Amino acid sequence: MKYVDEFRDPEKAKILINEIEALAETLHSRWQRPIRIMEVCGGHTHSIFRYGIENLLPESIELIHGPGCPVCVLPMGRVDDCVQIAERPEVIFTTFGDAMRVPGSKKSLLEAKANGADVRMVYSPMDALSLARKNPDREVVFFGLGFETTMPSTALTILQAEAEGITNFSLFCNHITIIPTVKAVLDSPDMQLDGFLGPGHVSMVIGNDPYAFIATHYHKPVVVAGFEPLDILQSLWMVLKQLESDEAKIENQYSRIVPEGGNDVALQAIGKVFRLREFFEWRGLGSIDHSGVQLTDAYLAYDAETKFNVKSIAVADPKSCQCGEVLKGVIKPWDCKVFGKACTPETPMGALMVSSEGACAAYYQYGDLKKLNVRLEVEEEVAVA
Amino acid sequence: MCLGIPGKIVHIVDHELQLGMVDVGGIQREVNLSCVAEDDQKLESYLDEWVLVHVGFAMSVIDEDEAQATLGVLNELGEMQEELTAMREGAS
Amino acid sequence: MSEAHATAADTGTPESTRVRHGKLVSQVITLAHGGGGKAMRDLIDDVFISAFDNPALNTLEDQARFQLSDLARLGDRLALTTDSYVIDPVFFPGGDIGKLSICGTVNDLAVGGATPLYLTCGMIIEEGMPVETLRKIVASMASTARQAGVQIVTGDTKVVERGSCDKIFINTAGVGVIKQDYQLGAHLAQPGDVILVNGFLGDHGAAILNARGDMNLSSPVESDCAPLQGLIQAVLTAAPGTRFIRDATRGGIASVLNEIAQSSKVAIEIEESRTPLRKEVKGFCEILGLDPLYLANEGKIVVVVPEAEQDAALSAMRAHEFGEEATSIGQVLTGGVAGRVHMQTGFGGKRIVDMLVGEQLPRIC
Known part of the structure; x- marks a missing residue:
């Protein structure tokens, strides 16, 4: 496939690995500690595991898998709200597939469906709107989630519903914004990061300027990265080059997709339909100011929270979960007390075990072979217990 | 986060709704083009363009020159490494 | 009602004297067709018996009867298996529930x-199914059974109220005979063994997911x-040292490989570049994140x-219509972490290929 296969070329990977090894050696001998780079986006985490990239990197490079999986960070209380809406008899509740398994405090959407709720998987919010068109006697609710990448599609769908005068369509909005979250990670006192891979698909919407503060205020390099394995290696190499020459700037590795200024049509649609929430709750990270959006007053008629009078009740994360520390790179997934024991992909407790993009689930399922023994030890402990 | 995949616009489905058919490796899907279509351009002018598709929306027109430039950097890097190796071997 | 097809009209009379002229008049299946009376007899005669037609079935006893001596000539062990088939949609590109219900059980034996x-053949039919639809499913079963060289020798039909099942559920159990020489088992893989597959992977999963239509994709x-008994016999003849064969149904090849690794306490390595995938299945997986x-x-x-038997097995597979794209995808390692793929x-x-947790859902974010 064009624009895919050429960015999965193992020969070119070797070239990059050579460069990365040389730079990592220099930095490691200079710092006498591992080089810690965070990929903010869950899509990157997924690619890193799917292509076995960690196994190609020198041990002195530690990848910290960041908070950018919107499915993972969905707090339990919001899932409970989804279930509550979905269980109304007049409602067809539409969602992306990967959100169906996220556990609420009582059940997931998959379980609500098993209990009779009309929950349907869709590929696009436009498909949800089509369902509303075809079922005028039902209330179709779309479970909007995702970062800035996904926001425009939801916004444009709301605008389309308005244009057609469709009134039996609404949005349960859980869209979140990446910048305040990265800032929260950077501000955390135990933060130990040297640089970032920036989220390529978010950037194609918002452009590269919003990351400038990471370079100017925090003096950390950011390279906006694509999602194919060569993109990730090349971006790591670019981060290392900045570190080696003691620079901190925003670079764009994914220039074939990401225009410097982002996408105007998309940004306008977002600006028209959404406004920032004062705060939004993240599973594993707690409440972060201005990190979520909701519909503006002009579009309240499309707000499922208003329409169905949802009384969001926050549900605390299980105390034993250490997702926050894993997200910030303070501990590794297998250092968490419940990893592989009480918390597995079958019975996830914490955010990071919920979706395959979560660092814990990725380690548990795809594993880094070097670290596999740790998991086996954990399993043995469980077996003995 | 944000699974996106390159696909080629193979025909225009609906001008008013700005829908086009996009092909990804032989699989086709109707995709909303409003984020990539410029107001003054006819939708037909986007035929055969490659776009990045996310949840049924084309979010960016893929820039072939930039893609080649990105790969070009790697080719140059490879050539440099080869030269270096050749020099080392020549020296020893 | 637990009668076999045979019992609806079971009078103990030999086939020659029993008058079989039941003709199904109604256009749709109703509860009456499972009620044990004339409607049911007509359904069985006109739809099932006429399609499956074979001596064991035609005697219409409560059970099919076999001569042990006939079976013993073919081998020294009986194989018995059962599987239930529920699929949405019932008709899909490349097959239907009828074909599936024969292939699945034939393959499990083979x-x-x-x-x-x-x-x-046990069927649970939702009332309201058009008789024509049922005929199509039964005809598909009959032709697949012929292709696979098996006979459908006894059966049972139930009709349930609308909403109690999704159109039609089919259960087929199967009996086969295993030749003296064959010793196959998931626990028999040894270091150095090679892992073969008979062609492109994932076609069924991609076709079904697409046929449900939720994702609004158009895919070819x-x-x-397919019934694989012929292919499998060819492999076993060409490579008599074969350790293990398994059809990679639900859970895909990943699940089968994990089962082998765990049962044989070995590590298995496969190579992505040698895994045969159609371009369209790749595209489908890229779009949906599968x-x-x-x-x-x-x-x-x-x-x-x-x-040592790799080449012989591969040639045998490639010579067969269902194995043209057969290839080796990996091997059993000497050393490595036992039980891991x-x-x-x-x-x-490198990455671990683990068992699937739950159903694979399209990953969009």
């Missing part, structure tokens, strides 16, 4: 080294649903053979 011989991929290793197949087997990625990295 992968154990058995020659499949006889199948049963058809299910690979992993083709976990997609279901209905006409694909994983074969473990000693390295990993993949050498096309990109040069």
Whole structure:
């Protein structure tokens, strides 16, 4: 496939690995500690595991898998709200597939469906709107989630519903914004990061300027990265080059997709339909100011929270979960007390075990072979217990 | 986060709704083009363009020159490494 | 009602004297067709018996009867299996529930080294199904059974109220005979053995997911649903040292490989670049964020053979219509972590291939 296969070329990977090894050696001998780079986006985490990239990197490079999986960070209380809406008899509740398994405090959407709720998987919010068109006697609710990448599609769908005068369509909005979250990670006192891979698909919407503060205020390099394995290696190499020459700037590795200024049509649609929430709750990270959006007053008629009078009740994360520390790179997934024991992909407790993009689930399922023994030890402990 | 995949616009489905058919490796899907279509351009002018598709929306027109430039950097890097190796071997 | 097809009109009379002229008049299946009376007899005569037509079934006894001596000539062990088929949609590109219900059970027998011989057919039908639809399903079962060289010798039909089942559920059990020489088992893989597959992976899973239509994709991929007893016998003849064969149905090849690794207490390595995938299945997986290793197949087997017999097994497979794209995808390692499967990625990295947790859902974010 064009624009895919050429960015999965193992020969070119070797070239990059050579460069990365040389730079990592220099930095490691200079710092006498591992080089810690965070990929903010869950899509990157997924690619890193799917292509076995960690196994190609020198041990002195530690990848910290960041908070950018919107499915993972969905707090339990919001899932409970989804279930509550979905269980109304007049409602067809539409969602992306990967959100169906996220556990609420009582059940997931998959379980609500098993209990009779009309929950349907869709590929696009436009498909949800089509369902509303075809079922005028039902209330179709779309479970909007995702970062800035996904926001425009939801916004444009709301605008389309308005244009057609469709009134039996609404949005349960859980869209979140990446910048305040990265800032929260950077501000955390135990933060130990040297640089970032920036989220390529978010950037194609918002452009590269919003990351400038990471370079100017925090003096950390950011390279906006694509999602194919060569993109990730090349971006790591670019981060290392900045570190080696003691620079901190925003670079764009994914220039074939990401225009410097982002996408105007998309940004306008977002600006028209959404406004920032004062705060939004993240599973594993707690409440972060201005990190979520909701519909503006002009579009309240499309707000499922208003329409169905949802009384969001926050549900605390299980105390034993250490997702926050894993997200910030303070501990590794297998250092968490419940990893592989009480918390597995079958019975996830914490955010990071919920979706395959979560660092814990990725380690548990795809594993880094070097670290596999740790998991086996954990399993043995469980077996003995 | 944000699974996106390159696909080629193979025909225009609906001008008013700005829908086009996009092909990804032989699989086709109707995709909303409003984020990539410029107001003054006819939708037909986007035929055969490659776009990045996310949840049924084309979010960016893929820039072939930039893609080649990105790969070009790697080719140059490879050539440099080869030269270096050749020099080392020549020296020893 | 637990009667076999035979019992609806079971009077103990030999076939020659029983008058079989039941003609189904109604256009749709109703509860009456499962009620044990004339409607049911007509359904059985006109739809099932006429399609499945064979001596064992035609006697219309409560059970099919076989001569042990006939079976003993074919081998020294009986193989018995059962599987229930529920699929949405009932008709899909490349097959239908009828074809599936024969292939699945035939393949489950064949992968154990058995020659499949006889199948049963239990049906649960939702009232309201058009008789024509049922005829199509039954005709598909009959023609697939002929292709697979098996006979459907006894059966049972139930009709349930609307909403109590999704159109039609089929159960088929099967009996086959295993030849003296064949010893196959998931626990028999040894270091150095090679892992073969008989062609493109994931076609069935991709075809079904697409046929449901939720994702609004248009795809040319058809299910690979096929009876594999011929292919399997060819492999076993060409490579008598074959350790293990399994059809890679739900859970895909990843699940089969994990089972082998765990049962044989060995490590297995496969190579992504040698894993045969259609371009369209790749595209489908890219769009929906799925992993083709976990997609279901209905006409694909994983074969473990000693390295010395690899070429013979592959030639035998490639000579067969259902094995033209057969290839080796990996091997059983000497050493490594017992019970683990990993993949050498096309990109040069390595990753674990674990069992699937739950159903694979399209990953969009």
